[in-house]
Amino acid sequence: MRSRGGYKPRLGVRLISTVLVGGVLLTGCTSAATEGPEDERSSPASTAPPKPVSLELSVEEGAKDVEPGLPVTVSATDGKVTEASLIGKHGTVVEGQLAEDGSGWESAEPLGYGKTYTLAATAEGANGKPETKTSTFTTATPAQQISVWTNVDDGQQVGVGMPIIFTFSGPVPDRKAAEKALRIETDPETEGAFHWFSDESVTWRPKEYWQAGTTVTVDAAIYGRHLGDGVYGSEDNFAKLTVGDKVVTVADGETYQMTVFVNDKEVKKLPISLGKPSTTTPNGTYTVMSEHNGYTMDSSTYGVPVESGGGYRLWVEYAVRLSNSGIFYHSAPWSVAQQGNTHTSHGCINLSPENAAWLMEISQPGDVVTVKNAGEQTLEPTDGWSVWQMSWEEWIAGDA
Structure with missing residues (x-):
């Protein structure tokens, strides 16, 4: 270990000085540390050992009724994910994407209803030691499935007053869960909100008229999402719109x-x-x-x-x-x-x-x-x- 200024400490060494006072020989001892400059008297700096990696899986071992529409993820702290896989009971491989910086992995396609999967991941910490975790879980089996359609078509040009209407094939027990699955993305950013006219119909509109030229992405990502009381979405619905002249x-x-x-x-x-x-x-x-x-x-x-x-x-x-x-x-x-x-x-x-x-x-x-x-x-x-x-x-x- 090297201390500041390149000084190498000499432990246990003392220097003896001899002084003649009034014909009497006196001896004394002093620490060698008193002879050096102040910075050489400081303690050597210490370096903490590298931390082991912390690996987390988004689904616990043995979990049941997992929503197939939500992504399965892996995350690493103080290290990088080196490999991950999500495989169905009968060998079906689920596509996934590893983050460029190695901080995590995420599934890239929805899972099936009532299926069993095994998630396995390995990460390596700064200390060079790997850690591996696995989790076997089962996705939900719906009591009922419902679909959704909208009043817009992909590629359509619309007017500045256009509302986005989502109509479900059956009642939605959990409206908040449904709203989380219905994504409205706009460029430029536009303030808006949902309004429920019934348990089967919800509409999103901007606070003010749309700005001409706005692009609107409507993603009714309800497949695999629990909408309350055992009701799940059967399929997604997608459309990208452009707002025309006012x-x-x-x-x-x-x-x-x-x-x-x-x-x-x-x-x-x-x-x-x-x-x-x-x-x-x-x-x-x-x-x-x-x-x-x-x-x-x-x-x-x-x-x-x-x-x-x-x-x-x-x-x-x-x-x-x-x-x-x-x-x-x-x-x-x-x-x-x-x-x-x-x-x-x-x-x-x-x-x-x-x-x-x-x-x-x-x-x-x-x-x-x-x-x-x-x-x-x-x-x-x-x-x-x-x-x-x-x-x-x-x-x-x-x-x-």
Whole structure:
């Protein structure tokens, strides 16, 4: 061991000095340490021995009802993972990924339901000594499996008002567990929240309208996830979206005009005819749900028989759905003379064929349509994708 300044300590050595005082020979002893500089009198520095590696497995030996949808992991402290494997009872090898810095390993694919696996890992510490751990465990067997689908498609372009709706094939007992499995990633970062309308339907929307150009990744990663009371997800659902231009229209019942804004700039005014006094158009903010080239408007779809006095069955060339209750904006060549001065529809927004075609051309699902001054009715937030009928405070109150 080397001390500071290269000094090598000489233990147990003493120097004898001789002094003659008044003819008397005196002898004395002194430590050699007193002769050197101060730094040479200090104790040699000590070095702690290297620590052994600490190896941890995310699943304990003998564990049961492990969620197949969660990754199985290995982590090392004061050392590096050198190898790891996850193998099924019958020899099936589960793919995994070792961290570049050796700090851990993670499975890269979901496990099967009701299966037995063995996790084995080896790590080496700074002291050069390896440590190996194994764990044999069993995954859960569901009492019931449910699926989920969304209102968006992979690669779709949507409008700035688009909500992300998750519909399950059965009731979800644990809403918090479901929310953890439903991942919404945005670029740029966007504040938003879930709202449960029922045990089978939850919707995520941003606090404000989406910013044009935002990319949204929707990953309903429910496979292998416990959703409460023995209910597990049967498969995942994925979509990546892009938010297009901000297209917002305002239909005003007092002016008989629909004003179209693109990226906050007014681009056109369109003459319209809204619902007549007996069938007024509900006031509120709608979200475009679907677009149709050729559509049959049928009153029986919302409870009014075609044969009744208020019934109808009409084919239109251009139609855009705004609600589940049958509110559309659509081409109405029979009411062009009334568009801009009289409300004559059964509740829809009537446009000329040319104007309906133009608006549908620049539109997409998720665009926002606001109706005002149209009568006494108010749009319900549960009617279609009308999530903007709720304040942010009302919205977050429905989060799990």
